[in-house]
Amino acid sequence: MINIEAKLQRKHFNLDVSLRIDARVTAIFGPSGSGKSTLLSMIAGITQPDSGSIVIDGEYVFDSKLGVNKPIHQRRVGLVFQDGRLFPHMTVEQNLSYAFKLNGHQKQLIQPAEIMHLLALEPLKKQQPHQLSGGEKQRVALGRALLSSPKLLMLDEPLASLDEKLKQQILPYLKLVAENIHIPMLYVSHSKDEITQLTSDIIFIQNGRVVTANQTEHSISN
DSSP states (O other): OEEEEEEEEOSSOEEEEEEEEOSSEEEEEOOTTSSHHHHHHHHHTSSOOSEEEEEETTEEEEETTTTEEOOGGGSOEEEEOTTOOOOTTSOHHHHHHHHHHHTTTSOOSSOHHHHHHHTTOGGGTTOOGGGSOHHHHHHHHHHHHHTTOOSEEEEESTTTTSOHHHHHHHHHHHHHHHHHSOOOEEEEESOHHHHHHHOSOEEEEETTEEEEEEEOHHHHTO
């Protein structure tokens, strides 16, 4: 479960959100510039709110009144961005192993072999990022995030840089992850089609405010 009460003020943008999230997969939907990515950035610890609190799985990772602000590596949040951000000098297998070994002191939720099989990465394991297609890079990035054994998996427009054909190739893998791995997922997108294929639990954000939450597929299509 995730509880967020956070405010952030910038010169041309204000974010003010109050959310309780407990679904397996929750989509954060809204137009460009609405605050979707900023919200994820605050949860991850990349951006610090001006005030409020953020609780992940019962643990305070930020609280302005208590003076709590845990660094990124202590929040156990897996992040997947739209550009993958793989280590260019490492093979696919090494990228995955890095995340797994980095998390060696924590309880491992999933093993590299399981991820390789689930995301069909075995044929790619000796290749380097420059040899991969955009969709293959995103599958590796997803696998790497999962192997960090996160309490929360967050995907920030992970398909935005892919063409429609590649998007339709990746979506089944995202569904497999949602169905087979018991880690809460926040999925940010401005694509209605992507979202409705993954979940009916939807938070709509506009101008830095939560307009509606727990939307249905019908209402998001209007």
